[in-house]
Amino acid sequence: MIIKSKKGSAWVGILILLVFIISLGLALVVDSLGTIIQAKRSAKIQIAQALCDAGIERAIWRLNNGEVYIGEDNLKLPTGSIDISVTGDFNSKEILVTSHVPNKEDPKKNTRSVRAKLVAERNEGNFAFHYGIQVGETGLIMSNNSKVVGNVYSGGSIEGGNGAYIMGDVFISGSGNRINNVRVGCPSTMSSPCPSGGIAGSAHVHTILSSYIYGDAYYSTNANLVSSTVLGTKYENSPLPKPLDLAIPDLSIDTWKSWAEAGGTYSGNYTLSANGSTVNLGPYKIDGNLTITNGATLNLTGVIWVTGRVTFSQNAIVKLSSSYGPKSGMIISDGQMYTENNVVMNGSGDPASFIMMLSTSSADPAIDIANNSSSVVYYAGNGFIDVANNAHIRSISGKGIRLKNGAIVEYDMGLANSNFSAGPGGSWKIKEWQVVYN
Numbered sequence: 001m002i003i004k005s006k007k008g009s010a011w012v013g014i015l016i017l018l019v020f021i022i023s024l025g026l027a028l029v030v031d032s033l034g035t036i037i038q039a040k041r042s043a044k045i046q047i048a049q050a051l052c053d054a055g056i057e058r059a060i061w062r063l064n065n066g067e068v069y070i071g072e073d074n075l076k077l078p079t080g081s082i083d084i085s086v087t088g089d090f091n092s093k094e095i096l097v098t099s100h101v102p103n104k105e106d107p108k109k110n111t112r113s114v115r116a117k118l119v120a121e122r123n124e125g126n127f128a129f130h131y132g133i134q135v136g137e138t139g140l141i142m143s144n145n146s147k148v149v150g151n152v153y154s155g156g157s158i159e160g161g162n163g164a165y166i167m168g169d170v171f172i173s174g175s176g177n178r179i180n181n182v183r184v185g186c187p188s189t190m191s192s193p194c195p196s197g198g199i200a201g202s203a204h205v206h207t208i209l210s211s212y213i214y215g216d217a218y219y220s221t222n223a224n225l226v227s228s229t230v231l232g233t234k235y236e237n238s239p240l241p242k243p244l245d246l247a248i249p250d251l252s253i254d255t256w257k258s259w260a261e262a263g264g265t266y267s268g269n270y271t272l273s274a275n276g277s278t279v280n281l282g283p284y285k286i287d288g289n290l291t292i293t294n295g296a297t298l299n300l301t302g303v304i305w306v307t308g309r310v311t312f313s314q315n316a317i318v319k320l321s322s323s324y325g326p327k328s329g330m331i332i333s334d335g336q337m338y339t340e341n342n343v344v345m346n347g348s349g350d351p352a353s354f355i356m357m358l359s360t361s362s363a364d365p366a367i368d369i370a371n372n373s374s375s376v377v378y379y380a381g382n383g384f385i386d387v388a389n390n391a392h393i394r395s396i397s398g399k400g401i402r403l404k405n406g407a408i409v410e411y412d413m414g415l416a417n418s419n420f421s422a423g424p425g426g427s428w429k430i431k432e433w434q435v436v437y438n
Contacts, residue, residue, distance in 0.1 A: 047079050048099040048112035049435075055082040055097030056116045056433075063093070063118070063428050071095075074104050093118045093428065096436070113436035118428045131395070132168065132411035134246060138384070138400030142166075142182060146387075146403035149193045150411025153244050156400070158182055160211075164403075167194055168411075169215075171204045171241040178207035178224075185214025193410060200232060204241050246381050246397050253360065256332060260305035261285045269308070272296040280321065282329075289335070292316040300329050300355065309335040310357075312343045312371075320355055324348035328377075330356040336363050341370040341388065354394065359383065365402075369393060 054077070062069040063086070071084035080101040087094050098113040100106070132150025133140060139156025142148075142164035151168040152158070158172060160182035167186045170179060185201030186194035200215035207224040208217055217230040218238035225234065263283030270286045272279050275295040282302030289308040292298045297317040310333045312318055320329045325348055331337075337359045339345070347353030358379040359366040366383025372392040378385055385398040390406040403409070 044101045044110040045112065048101045048110050049114075051077060051080050051082050051099035051101070052097045052112050052114035055084050055099065056095055056114060056430075059084055059086055059095045059097070059116075060118065060428055060430070076103070088118070092431075115434055115436050116430050117432040119431045131397075132409045133395070133401060134244070134397040135401045136246065136381075136399040137174065139177070140400075141402045143403060143405045143407070145405055146407045147193060148403075148409045148411075149195070150395075150409065153241070155243055161405075165194075166201060167199050169202045169204070171244075172206070173241045173243045175206055175220075175240065177205060178209050179203055179205050179211050180209040181211060183212045183214070187214065193408060202232065204238065206240060246379075248358070248379060248381065248397075250381075253332065253358065256303050256330065257285070257305045259283055260303045260332070263302055272298060290331075290333075292318060300331070303329065304331045306331065306333045306335065309333065310337040310359075312338070312345070313340040315342050315344075316340075317344045317346075318355065319344075319346040320348040320353055322348050324350070324353055326350045326352040328352075328354040328356060330358055332358045332360070334360050336361055336365065337367045339369055339371045339373070341372070341391070343371040343373075345371065345373045345376045347375040362399075364400075366398070 059069065059071065069086055071086045073083050075082050075084065080099055081104045082100070083098045085096045095116045095118065096113065098111060101110045103109065130151070131153045132148045133152045135154045135156065137155040140152065140154050140158045142158065142160040144161040145163040146161070147165045147167065149167045152166050153171045155173050157177045158170065158179045160180060164181065165183045165186060170184050172179060184203050185199045188198030190198065201213070202215040202217065203211070203213050204218040206220045208219050208226065208228045210227045213228065213230045213232065216232035216235065217225065218235045219225055220237065222236055260283045263285070265285045265287055267287045269288040269291070271291040273291070273294045273296055278297040278299055280299045280301045282300050282304045284302065284304050286304065286306045289311070290304070290306045291311045293311070293314045293316050295315040297319070299319060299321055301321045301323070310331060328347065337357055345355055347355060354375050354377050356377045356379060357367060360382060361380070362382040364384045365386040366380035367378050367385045368388070369378060369386065369391050370388040373394070376393055377395045378393065380398040382399055384400040384402065385396055387393065387396065387401070387403045387407040387409070389404045392408045392410065394409070395411055396409055
C-alpha cells in the first residue's frame with residue numbers, strides 16, 4: 001500500500017510539472033505572437049507615416065515646380081496608398097495627407113494622417129531710384145509746360161519747350177551736351193507743384209543755353225553759358241558729371257523673368273475684358289500679348305513676364321495684391337507697353353508700394369504712358385518712353401524720354417529705398433507640421 005501511494009504521488013508531480021511546462025510554453029508562444037503582431041502593427045504605422053511624409057514632399061515638389069496642384073486621391077504606391085489634399089492661396093497653403101496600409105480598400109487597413117502648413121517665400125531685390133527722371137545718352141525732351149518735381153540725371157542733352165521746369169537739380173554727363181530753354185528750380189511764389197519754400201535747383205552740365213537757374217550753375221567755360229540767368233553762384237571750368245548706368249542691370253531682369261516662369265506659362269495672347277471681372281495673376285509668364293480692358297481688374301500676385309505687347313485701356317484697373325504690404329511688384333514686357341489715360345494703376349495700398357512697368361524693347365516708344373499713375377515707376381533701358389499730355393507719374397528711367405505738353409513727373413522719396421518683390425512662389429517652405437489623430 002505504501003509503495004502504491006508513492007507511485008501515485010510521483011505521477012501527480014509529473015502531471016503538475018507537465019502542466020507548468022505546457023503553460024509556460026503557451027505563455028511564451030502567446031507573448032511571441034503578441035510581439036510579432038505588435039511588431040507588424042508598428043511596422044505598418046511606420047510605413048503609413050513614411051507614406052504621409054512622402055505625400056507632403058510630393059506636394060511641395062510639385063508646387064515648387066510651378067504646377068497648379070490641388071492634390072490627388074488614392075495614389076497607389078508599393079507599400080500602400082495615399083490621399084493628398086492641397087488648399088490655400090498664393091501666400092499660404094495647407095497639405096493634408098492620409099495614408100492607407102496595405103491599401104485604401106482593405107477593411108483592416110492601417111491609416112495615418114499628417115497636416116503641413118506652408119508659406120510662400122518671396123523673391124525680392126532692392127533697387128534705388130534716386131531721380132525723378134534718369135535718362136541715357138539719347139536725352140530728355142520736355143514739351144510746353146511739362147515739369148519734373150525732383151532731380152534729373154541725363155546722359156544726353158535736355159531740350160525744353162515754353163514753361164518747362166525741372167524742380168530740383170540737373171546733372172548731364174558728356175562733353176558737348178546742353179540744357180536748353182528749361183527753368184531749373186522754382187521760386188517760393190510759384191504755385192503747385194513747386195514745394196513750399198521753393199527750390200534753388202542747380203545745373204551741372206557742359207553748356208547752359210537760354211535757361212533760368214534758380215540755384216548754382218556748374219559748366220565748362222563762360223562761352224558755354226549762353227543767354228541764361230543764374231541766380232546763384234557760377235562755377236566755371238567745373239568737371240562734368242560722370243556717366244551713370246540705369247538702376248537695373250540685365251542680370252536682375254533675367255532673374256525676375258525666371259521667377260515669373262517658375263509660376264507657370266500661358267501660351268498665346270492673354271486678354272481680360274469682361275466688365276467688372278477680376279483675375280489674380282502671378283508669378284506667371286505669358287508667351288504672347290497681355291491686354292486688360294473694358295473695366296476689368298488685374299490683381300498682381302507676383303511678377304508677370306510678357307514676351308509680347310502689354311496694353312491697358314478703357315477703364316482697366318491694375319493693382320498689386322494687398323499681400324505685398326510695403327513692397328513693390330512688377331510687370332516685365334519684351335515688347336511695347338501702352339497705358340491709356342483712363343486706366344487706374346495702384347500699389348498694394350501701402351504708401352511705400354509701387355508697380356514697376358518695365359520694357360526691354362528697343363522700339364520707339366518702348367513705353368507709351370497716358371494715365372495718371374501716382375504709384376507707378378516706368379523703366380525702359382533700351383528704348384524711348386513717351387509721357388502723354390497732362391499725365392502725372394512718379395519716376396521714369398529710360399534710354400530716351402519725351403514729356404509732352406503738361407506732363408508731370410513727381411518723384412517720391414520712398415523710391416530711394418524701394419524693395420521690389422517678384423511675389424510669392426519662389427519656393428514653398430513648411431511652417432507647421434503635425435500628425436492628425438483620427
